[in-house]
Amino acid sequence: MGQLEEFSQIFRVIGFLGILACLAYLLNRFVSSSQLSKSTNSGKGIKLGETRSLGNKQFLVVAEYDSHKFLLGISPGRIERLAKLDPIDSSGADQI
Structure with a gap:
C-alpha cells in the first residue's frame, strides 16, 4: 500500500499544479484583454x-x-x- 499512497500523492500534486497553471493562464488572458479594451476604448492617448x-x-x-x-x-x-x-x-x- 506504500506505493499506492505515493502515486496518489504524486497525482494530487500534479493535479494541483495543473489547476494552478490553468488559473494563471486564464488570469493572464483576462488581464491582457481588459488592458487592450481599455486602450482601444479610450480614444485619447x-x-x-x-x-x-x-x-x-x-x-x-x-x-x-x-x-x-x-x-x-x-x-x-x-x-x-x-x-x-x-x-x-x-x-x-x-x-x-
Missing part, C-alpha cells in the same frame, strides 16, 4: 506617427494627441519639442 533615426541614439518623432501633432527631438536624457505641426490639408501634405 499619445500616438507615434513617424520615427526617423538620426544616429547616435537620436531620433525625430511625430507624436499625435487628439488632433494635435508635434515634432519631437529625442536624445539620451532629453526630449525636446521642436515644432507644432499643422493638421493635414486636403492635398495630404503637412504644412510646417
Whole structure:
C-alpha cells in the first residue's frame, strides 16, 4: 500500500499544479484583454506617427494627441519639442 499512497500523492500534486497553471493562464488572458479594451476604448492617448533615426541614439518623432501633432527631438536624457505641426490639408501634405 506504500506505493499506492505515493502515486496518489504524486497525482494530487500534479493535479494541483495543473489547476494552478490553468488559473494563471486564464488570469493572464483576462488581464491582457481588459488592458487592450481599455486602450482601444479610450480614444485619447499619445500616438507615434513617424520615427526617423538620426544616429547616435537620436531620433525625430511625430507624436499625435487628439488632433494635435508635434515634432519631437529625442536624445539620451532629453526630449525636446521642436515644432507644432499643422493638421493635414486636403492635398495630404503637412504644412510646417
